[in-house]
Amino acid sequence: MPGWKKDNYWSKFAKSYDEATEYVVGKPLRQAVRARLLQEGGLGRLVEFGCGTGFFTEAIAEKAVHVLATDISSEMLQVAGERLARFHNITLQVADCRKTGYSSRTFDTVLVVNVLQTIDKPSLVLKESSRILRSGGLLLVISYTDYGLSLLEKMIIGIRYFTVFGLPPIGRIRNFSPAEMERLVEREGFEVLQSELIGGKPKAIYLKARSTPAASSGRRFVEGC
Numbered sequence: 001m002p003g004w005k006k007d008n009y010w011s012k013f014a015k016s017y018d019e020a021t022e023y024v025v026g027k028p029l030r031q032a033v034r035a036r037l038l039q040e041g042g043l044g045r046l047v048e049f050g051c052g053t054g055f056f057t058e059a060i061a062e063k064a065v066h067v068l069a070t071d072i073s074s075e076m077l078q079v080a081g082e083r084l085a086r087f088h089n090i091t092l093q094v095a096d097c098r099k100t101g102y103s104s105r106t107f108d109t110v111l112v113v114n115v116l117q118t119i120d121k122p123s124l125v126l127k128e129s130s131r132i133l134r135s136g137g138l139l140l141v142i143s144y145t146d147y148g149l150s151l152l153e154k155m156i157i158g159i160r161y162f163t164v165f166g167l168p169p170i171g172r173i174r175n176f177s178p179a180e181m182e183r184l185v186e187r188e189g190f191e192v193l194q195s196e197l198i199g200g201k202p203k204a205i206y207l208k209a210r211s212t213p214a215a216s217s218g219r220r221f222v223e224g225c
């Protein structure tokens with residue numbers, strides 16, 4: 001597939017990703033996120049960034065008119081393609097979520113699950129989201145986090161991660177607090193509608209934000225002004 005980078009960190013885990021992630025964060029957390037996504041509706045034309053194996057894409061498939069499921073790794077997309085074959089409203093495409101090339105104000109919803117904590121310069125992903133979302137469009141960000149866990153619990157998760165994935169893609173995995181994630185999103189001009197922690201230990205940040213006219217026109221809020 002065009003755009004496939006052989007050295008993409010996640011490509012080599014495409015076939016083992018689901019099982020490996022369940023080992024690191026636990027099956028109940030993935031199920032809790034999926035159950036929460038199933039409560040969404042009216043997502044219109046949706047683009048998902050970093051869809052991976054399509055585990056969460058499957059949950060929102062019937063909540064959107066059309067889903068453009070994207071990932072930088074074509075190996076991940078191959079696995080997602082097998083999982084999502086029965087859906088006729090899903091298109092899979094290789095895309096870099098920091099610079100997609102999609103037209104401005106094209107989508108009603110951007111979904112980003114477990115990408116911001118693993119990527120260099122996550123603000124670029126949010127800038128791109130605000131550019132391609134229509135004004136008033138929905139940004140749905142979900143990120144696993146060890147926020148609120150004891151040091152020992154954090155260490156156990158870190159060791160589990162290292163056992164199945166080795167060193168993280170950018171030298172570390174960011175563990176956002178809800179407040180940090182809210183600030184990151186607001187800095188790109190989004191209005192946070194909802195921000196919650198779901199699951200047990202660890203948890204996931206589940207954040208919904210709306211693209212404002214300032215965000216979609218490219219104007220940004222400047223701190224201190």
Ligand SMILES: C[S@@+](CC[C@H](N)C(=O)[O-])C[C@H]1O[C@@H](n2cnc3c(N)ncnc32)[C@H](O)[C@@H]1O
Nearest residue numbers: 010050051052071072073076095096097113114
């Ligand atoms: C931690 S996995 C999460 C996969 C899936 N969203 C999930 O939660 O099960 C991160 C995914 O983001 C993809 N990814 C990393 N950098 C990306 C980029 N710049 N553009 C698009 N996808 C990217 C990886 O290939 C991988 O599939």
